[in-house]
Amino acid sequence: MKLTTLRPVAAILGIFALLTVSAQAADGWPREIKTSRGVITLQHPPQRIVSTSVTVTGTLLAINAPVIASGATSPNTRISDDQGFFRQWSSIAKQRAVKRLYIGEPNAEAIAGEAPDLIIIAATGGDSALKVYDQLSALAPVMVVNYDDKSWQELATELGEATGKEADAAKTVASFDAREKALKQSIHLPPQPVSALVYRPDGKAANLWTPASPQGQMLEQLGFTLAQPPANAASGQTQGIRKDIIQLAGENMATGLNGKSLLLFAGDQTDAKRLESNVFLSHLPAVQNKQVFALGNDTFRLDYYSASNLLTQLETQFSGH
Template sequence: MTSFERDRPGGLRRPRAVALVAVALVLAACGGPEPAATEPETRTVSHPLGEVQVPGEPASILATDEYAALNLLALGVEPAVVYGSFGSEVGRVVLEDAGITVVPGATFSESPPIEEIIGHAPDMIVMTGGAEMQETYDALSPVAPVVAVPYYDTTWQESLTAAGAAVARTDRAESMIRTLEGRIGAVQAASEPGPTSLSVVAETYGDCCFSAARGTPLSTILQAAGFTRPAAQDIDATYGELSVLPISPEQLGAHDADLVIVPDGEYYSADAVRAQPVFRSLPAVRDGRVLQVDGDLWFGNFAFAVHWIATDLEAVAQDGAAATVGVPGDATARWEQFRADVGG
């Protein structure tokens, strides 16, 4: 197993849940209660794993991860239960502030807790991912209708549009997209005389480093905000099926810029990047032009993450390496500002 195959969000995390199919089959065989005389209204939702009939007005939505839940909450829909599959501190704080239960300890590397999920009695399940989540989808489908929201190797606009379609909030999703695109574009107006080129260097569980390849959500946001990247990062690259740009220690010298961004967080270690001798020799690093950001948000592909990045970039455009960027302790205030900006 290579380090890139381990769990992590933002284009590196590859969920490989081992579905409890036997439990799901038993559930399906047992059947449910006798159907009511009048069938409830349903609607059809298309998603990366197929097509499903969901309740027209679901009473209890279960989200298998915080990122799916944050998109739902931004769209004005409160999930009843959320699993903390991504281990996001920011996500946990925002959701718990909203009075939503976040169940700890369930990660994407584990089997979905089918019997536990049955106990929550959801009438709809929303999950993050696509083909890599097929086994989990198959295991959960007998419990309740499941909608998968694309996340890996898709644009943030497409992901948000899909989340809106899942809960019949397409107009709301379109409005948020327009607002967030405007928020990103406004960063350009604040960019003088700030840095013009940004290099993003993150760690990969001991295999040195990586960056976001061209076309990934982070790369498109940086471009739309008016920043350039080092030539070594402005390329199409893949690792397996992912749009990821691996960087070996010997290649780090080509990743200098006006400002070097180093992500840190649950799945990212800024210390591991800073420990690389070649990294320490970069002119920007020697001059102190390095800024540490929240990697779980910077590599996120959901509406709140987009707003978080844009807010950080506005500070970067104005103050460079002296910018004050978001940390997990800012979760509540950042969420309130996000809701105010998008009209939630």
């Protein structure tokens, strides 16, 4: 090819490159994202996202973010599949070939092996990888997010901004909110107020969802009223640490479960019967009046998928009341 032919081609390619850069700039890239560990700068929409939080992974999948690998929890439980991914989005993860990096304890080497261009860490919870933050921040930008003080919709919006999936996040949230609004108009609420809780397997303690929790927020959006436990009912272990739960233990468990109905999260009908048979709780009005409702094993952490399943549970439980 002659030089005179190459020059116009080079010029065209140069113009195309400039247009591409301009288009990226117009879409907001590079983009600065505020996190609890400072501001991170993303030069372009991430293509290889690693989630160290199995809780956050579900929301990333819901907004079609390119998550390639994730930390996991213990496999083959009633909430997790054979990889340790949550059952509510397990099939989606398989379809998208999301790789399991490790179980439980964060592994910086495994994360590095995936060559991520964005790493997402939970600020709190059992799946937080903050202790290896410094190691990970040397590999790629690290986004620290909180999921215990906001709804999954708020988290989806936050993640959408960081991943360039704003439109997907908005569409997912709008679709869910429309379904939630429709359900609010059709269900018949059980006796109010309600105590929304996670009942511990040994029957000696419970975690009570507060209005600040995603579960509490969702219930209130649907018209439920959360019962306020006595101020002295909370265990000192959780005061000042977490805003989403109040830990009730020992004799304080019965005192704190003062709702006229009990909504049992992260549990099924077997767990509801176990609670009803607890001699220390048998005197509660909600138990005596058979107002104990199990809302599914996958509702301990809410993402789009588990929250959608929760709507189905509420519809099934309360449409006929």
